[in-house]
Structures are given as structure tokens and as C-alpha cells.
Amino acid sequence: MEQISELLSKLKNQSPLVQSITNYVVMNNTANALLAAGASPIMAHAQPEVKDMVNIVGALVVNIGTLDEYWSESMIKAAAYAHDIQKPWILDPVGAGATPYRNEVLASLLTLKPTVIRGNASEIMALAQFNIQSKGVDSTNSSDEALEAGIQLSKQTGATVVISGEVDYIIDGDRLAKVKNGNPIMAKVTGMGCTASALTGAMVAIEKDILLACTAAMALMGVAGDIAAEKAEGPGTLQLHFYDALYNLKPEEFEERMIIVYP
Ligand SMILES: Nc1ncnc2c1ncn2[C@@H]1O[C@H](COP(=O)(O)OP(=O)(O)OP(=O)(O)O)[C@@H](O)[C@H]1O
Numbered sequence: 001m002e003q004i005s006e007l008l009s010k011l012k013n014q015s016p017l018v019q020s021i022t023n024y025v026v027m028n029n030t031a032n033a034l035l036a037a038g039a040s041p042i043m044a045h046a047q048p049e050v051k052d053m054v055n056i057v058g059a060l061v062v063n064i065g066t067l068d069e070y071w072s073e074s075m076i077k078a079a080a081y082a083h084d085i086q087k088p089w090i091l092d093p094v095g096a097g098a099t100p101y102r103n104e105v106l107a108s109l110l111t112l113k114p115t116v117i118r119g120n121a122s123e124i125m126a127l128a129q130f131n132i133q134s135k136g137v138d139s140t141n142s143s144d145e146a147l148e149a150g151i152q153l154s155k156q157t158g159a160t161v162v163i164s165g166e167v168d169y170i171i172d173g174d175r176l177a178k179v180k181n182g183n184p185i186m187a188k189v190t191g192m193g194c195t196a197s198a199l200t201g202a203m204v205a206i207e208k209d210i211l212l213a214c215t216a217a218m219a220l221m222g223v224a225g226d227i228a229a230e231k232a233e234g235p236g237t238l239q240l241h242f243y244d245a246l247y248n249l250k251p252e253e254f255e256e257r258m259i260i261v262y263p
């Protein structure tokens with residue numbers, strides 16, 4: 001717990017640059033969350049600059065939420081280069097399983113060895129080829145139901161797999177951590193999962209133990225979500241209080257509030 005709360009101070013001190021190739025819906029939310037938490041966001045997908053950008057950032061986040069042909073080529077180019085130069089990169093498989101096109105792009109991205117895959121339960125089950133038809137970007141399964149799929153996906157890909165939901169599971173082969181913070185109202189604000197992936201990018205940029213970095217990111221999401229939910233009257237004010245909670249959170253309060261279980 002202490003190591004995890006120290007990562008919050010490290011994040012604010014080091015302010016890592018995090019590149020996102022992400023969806024139109026959440027670009028603003030995720031950039032603001034990164035800033036509030038102490039990191040520095042850059043959204044960049046133009047193919048002529050994508051490799052140069054990967055060179056200078058601490059981590060890359062690839063999110064297929066509103067993909068198209070040009071963007072998916074940018075994602076593949078960026079991820080391939082990140083893999084070549086061993087820069088950590090996060091895959092957010094938004095809407096995995098919803099359409100054959102998404103699955104095709106995801107199959108290409110998986111060959112480029114993401115450091116972390118962070119998705120909701122339905123997305124992780126779809127990626128691990130558990131036979132489900134997902135509804136869209138929102139999960140129709142609980143994270144508990146996806147645990148087996150997550151373990152399989154981590155073993156298949158070598159990635160650390162994060163399943164978000166009521167309980168967040170962080171899976172690295174046979175190692176497992178659970179984060180029990182957070183509030184159901186978080187699922188009523190679009191892009192909270194994308195924000196979790198963005199903060200995961202910030203944490204892996206400053207911490208080489210990927211399981212630890214991912215656990216810190218999900219604990220930070222959950223604790224900020226708890227604080228925001230105590231003050232919010234609905235999804236609109238939740239988003240606002242969430243940024244303020246990320247900005248104002250001190251390591252001591254972070255450590256006091258985090259509920260992390262290593263089974
Ligand atoms: N029922 C819940 N209880 C507690 N926390 C939750 C709950 N549902 C979601 N969360 C938290 O909300 C955040 C987003 O998780 P979620 O699984 O909703 O992502 P997502 O479906 O990928 O979202 P999006 O695609 O809109 O970005 C995570 O930090 C997760 O822990």
C-alpha cells in the first residue's frame with residue numbers, strides 16, 4: 001500500500017508525458033484526468049509524426065473507441081514502434097466483440113504485444129475469445145465473470161490484463177491483485193474506463209513493475225471515484241469532483257482509502 005501511495009507522489013513529481021491515440025468521445029476527459037493527476041497528456045495520431053512522438057513519451061495508450069481506417073493504421077504504426085523500442089504501451093479494446101472490424105483491428109494490435117490490456121468484463125471476455133456478443137462499449141458482464149478469461153488472455157499475450165468493474169482485477173500471469181474502491185455511478189460517466197487506461201499509461205511510465213503500476217492506477221481511479229461520489233449529485237458533478245479529487249489527493253489519504261486485496 002505504501003509503495004502504491006508513493007507512486008502518486010512520483011507521478012506528481014515526474015509528470016510523465018503520455019501519448020494517447022484515443023477516441024473522439026473521451027479525448028478531453030482523459031487529457032484533463034491526466035493533468036489533474038499530475039501527468040502531461042499529448043493526443044497525437046498523425047502518421048508522419050507518430051514514431052517521433054512515441055520516441056519522446058513515457059508511455060503510449062491506444063484506444064479503439066471511434067476507430068476508422070486511417071486511425072487504425074496510426075495505432076498499428078505507433079504500437080509496432082513502441083514494441084520495437086520497448087516503450088510500454090496500453091491497449092484499451094473498446095467495444096471488442098461488437099463487430100468483426102473491431103476484432104480484426106484488435107487481432108493486429110495483439111500481435112504487437114501490448115504491455116497492458118485494460119478493458120471492461122465483456123471486452124476482456126471477447127478478446128480472450130470466450131463466446132460472447134458484446135452490446136457495444138458498456139459491459140454486460142461483471143468483472144468476476146471475466147476473471148478466467150483475463151487469466152487466459154494474460155497467459156496468451158504476455159500482457160498484464162486489467163478488468164475494470166465493481167472489483168478491478170489486475171492479472172499478470174499467475175499474479176493477481178484486486179481493487180475494491182469505486183462507485184457504480186462511475187459507469188454513468190462516459191470514458192471512465194478510458195480514463196483508467198490513460199492513468200495506467202501514466203503509472204507504467206514511472207514504474208517498471210507493471211502489476212504494481214496497474215494496481216496503483218486502478219486504486220487511484222477508485223479512490224478518486226469514492227471521494228467524488230461522496231460529493232456528487234449525479235454523473236455531471238461526479239466528473240467535476242473526480243478531477244478535483246485526482247488533483248487534491250495526498251498520498252496519506254490515498255493510502256488510507258485504498259482497498260487492495262492480494263488473494
Ligand atoms: N459497479 C461499480 N462499482 C465500483 N466501481 C466501478 C463500477 N463500475 C465501474 N467502476 C469503475 O469505473 C471505472 C470504469 O470502469 P468500466 O468498467 O465502467 O469501464 P468501461 O466500460 O471501459 O468504460 P468506458 O468505455 O465508458 O470508458 C473503473 O475505475 C471501475 O473500477
Ligand SMILES: Cc1ncsc1CCO
Nearest residue numbers: 023025065066094137191
Ligand atoms: C460511447 C463511446 N463510443 C465509442 S468510444 C465511446 C466512449 C466510451 O468508451
Ligand SMILES: [Mg+2]
Nearest residue numbers: 094120193194
Ligand atoms: Mg471502455
